[in-house]
Amino acid sequence: AIERTLSIIKPNAVVKHNIGAIIQRLEAANFKIVATKMIKLNQEQAEGFYAEHKGKPFFDALIDFMLSAPVVVLVLESESAITAYREIMGATNPVDAARGTLRADYGEAHVTFNGVHGSDSPESAAREIAYFFSDNEVNSY
Ligand code: CMP
Numbered sequence: 001a002i003e004r005t006l007s008i009i010k011p012n013a014v015v016k017h018n019i020g021a022i023i024q025r026l027e028a029a030n031f032k033i034v035a036t037k038m039i040k041l042n043q044e045q046a047e048g049f050y051a052e053h054k055g056k057p058f059f060d061a062l063i064d065f066m067l068s069a070p071v072v073v074l075v076l077e078s079e080s081a082i083t084a085y086r087e088i089m090g091a092t093n094p095v096d097a098a099r100g101t102l103r104a105d106y107g108e109a110h111v112t113f114n115g116v117h118g119s120d121s122p123e124s125a126a127r128e129i130a131y132f133f134s135d136n137e138v139n140s141y
Pocket of ligand 1: 053058062092111112113114116117118
């Protein structure tokens with residue numbers, strides 16, 4: 001089925017001028033970009049987005065990182081978008097990510113600074129898209 005998923009180009013990739021390279025890879029992989037914007041997250045937005053991780057040992061470092069520079073959030077649409085995007089992202093830790101995946105190519109050698117985020121299920125995709133975009137900001141074409 002045609003699905004939508006949320007992608008975030010994280011601060012390290014933005015600062016290293018990799019927004020365009022990542023978007024090029026997404027479009028080449030046949031994802032349709034149906035919404036996008038750049039946001040400088042505040043503490044409340046970042047903590048709310050990652051609420052499921054609150055209390056975990058990596059939470060504070062994750063939030064600090066996500067506040068360190070703007071991010072680019074995108075809604076991607078394709079057949080089986082959620083699993084298809086997770087495949088091209090690669091493993092959460094760039095050290096474990098397969099060659100040629102986004103995290104291997106645009107993440108640092110540390111799990112916090114992994115370059116990109118993607119929704120992990122249909123439920124989280126719906127929540128995460130609605131977290132950043134209103135219905136009328138998500139396009140069809
Ligand atoms: P992301 O897909 O954005 O979802 C949660 C983020 O927490 C993850 O990518 C990593 O950047 C970060 N993180 C840091 N340490 C860990 C860890 N040990 N396990 C999972 N995620 C981690």
